[in-house]
Amino acid sequence: MAKASKKPEKASDSLASNQLLEMYWFGRLAREIEERLVILFRQSKVIGGLYRSLGQEGESVGTAYALKKSDAVLPLIRNMGALMTMGIRPREIFLQYMAKGESNTRGRDLNIHIVHMPAWTRDLALTADQGRPGVDHDEPVVVGPISMLGDSIPVAAGIGMGARMRGRDLVSMAWIGDGATSTGAFHEGLNFAAVQKAPLVVVAEDNKFAYSTPISKQMAIKRIDERAAAYGIPHEMVDGNDILAVYDVAKRMVDRARAGEGASLIGVDTMRMQGHAQHDDARYVPKTLVEEWQKKDPLTLFAKTLMDRGAANEKRITEVDRMAKSYAAEEADAAEQSPMPDPATVARGVYAGDDYAEPTLEFVKSPFWEKQ
């Protein structure tokens, strides 16, 4: 039988103008939040370190945009774009970075180590309500990382398996950096997910450096997606700074996971444009490499795509950029007003029965959201 000569249709071709603008918004918002965080960091209002995703906003948005709002995300520190895409209110990020008492972790844990479980996860009776409006089917499962990188992958596999046991339509997506793909937990988790055909999509980011260690000292393979080859699951490499290319691969992988075809891995070629955290001047990164990737900034490239596709003109894009900047500033100001946690609560909530305050996480819709 002759092979079909027709080029396969790309999912991104059918994205409407408002959806394209929405994706741009999430990426821009992620960047503006981090710009604001840098100011707060310099004012010593951010507690501890600040880890940026500059240059990686595109792949975070492109992958997460392929999910339903009710799916599960396990982001890493450089996936601010994914958190915005899942609808997490920016104020939550600022509350976390400033260790506020009203933050998701109530000052117990740092930066994006946030967790959210929709009500259905606790209530067996809610399983049947899937898809019924007005329950909580629009809320994602969110599991922030712990600092032992790689641990997210077995947990993400278990989320997929557990949701399947509950009869939920849920795809679990976990992001991981090149350094963390060297951990045992990553390999154990990916192998188990493969064997169990868990509805899992792993996004493995080759951003060239794990702290100061170049990828050449991390793995002997040339393409990070080949990490998945030994586990018998589909894997593809994609240009991480081309948001729509990322979205197209992610959509395929998410769709097959949702159809019960099991786990897969997306290898993302991108670049960490700053040091590991704000304290790190990244002197170990060759200047030419940074210059090369500066020409491939994902948001600049995507703005051009928006114009090419007639989704926005230059004026509109400038306007959206301004909106993102002022929204980030407002949200930061709102978070600054929040009190620090009460020291009297320090030993509370270690065990069940001593929970002193229900942690919350607020979700918002983008200004470009339209009911499909």
Next chain:
Amino acid sequence: MPVVTYLEAIRQALFDEMARDERVFVMGEDIGAYGGAFKVTEGLIEAYGDKRVIDAPISEQAIVGSAIGASYMGMRPVCEIQFIDFIACCFDMLTNFAATSRYRNGVGVPIVVRGPCGGGVGGGPFHSLNPEAFFLNTPGLKMVEPSTAYDAKGLLKAAIRDDDPVLYFEHKFLYRRIKDEVPDDDYIVPIGKAAVRREGTDLSIITFGAMVYTALEAAGTLAEQGVEAEVIDLRSLAPLDRDTILDSVAKTSRVLLLHEATLTGGIGGELAAIIGEHAFGYLDAPIMRLASLDAPVPYAPSLETAFLPGVTRVVEAAKKLVQY
């Protein structure tokens, strides 16, 4: 009331809880068709199928990590660690991920991680461990170790129904050696409550697991010599039942702490500190500790016998204590 083995009591708890609650499932190495290395899960896969009895690869991090994830989705996973020594391979998942989750995010991790612990069976350095001290310094975890079949069933049911991660250590020496009356009806043994196994007035031997039987045998010998030892079976190692411990000390004024894990940094040190802080005024003699010697668990029976705290050493220590 039916008399069943310690092992059968654990098996019954798994069957009962899986029947009672559709969220309960089990995961581990060789637990399906083979029924587990010690046959604790025998028949489970026939009864509940491979969706609820999951044979896992040799990947303790994946087993415990995916259990955490599934518990987030409302499930109640029970993980089997084939020999509890291998719990070291998922130490990170337990101490960093599971134990901190509720404190950090208000989301509990209701998982049970169970497995055979303990020596006395020629298992050598990697099939004989008693790991409780590794985890005692980790807030957020609970730990239990039954010594009777009745407790084995009741504590496992309590662990599965608990909203926090529970490590459930089952002593392999007791699996088929211990039999007692175990009700068919539903019951639990609450986590955090010790049991007085023998009443006495001259000293308290505070212990748990297989050492309960060593202590009871020693207490019998001591009684023949006119020394009445009280034997406390902790059952729960985290949290500890301070009331029962301190009540016994107040009654006997002499304490022998006995455990099978090695001495230095063992749970005996924590017990001694609690007693020293809260019952110093009652003591008529220094607190004594008796445990395995500070070495890896040896293989040869002659070495292992010398390594473990046996009845003779318990009797000698107790006599020293009452003569102080």
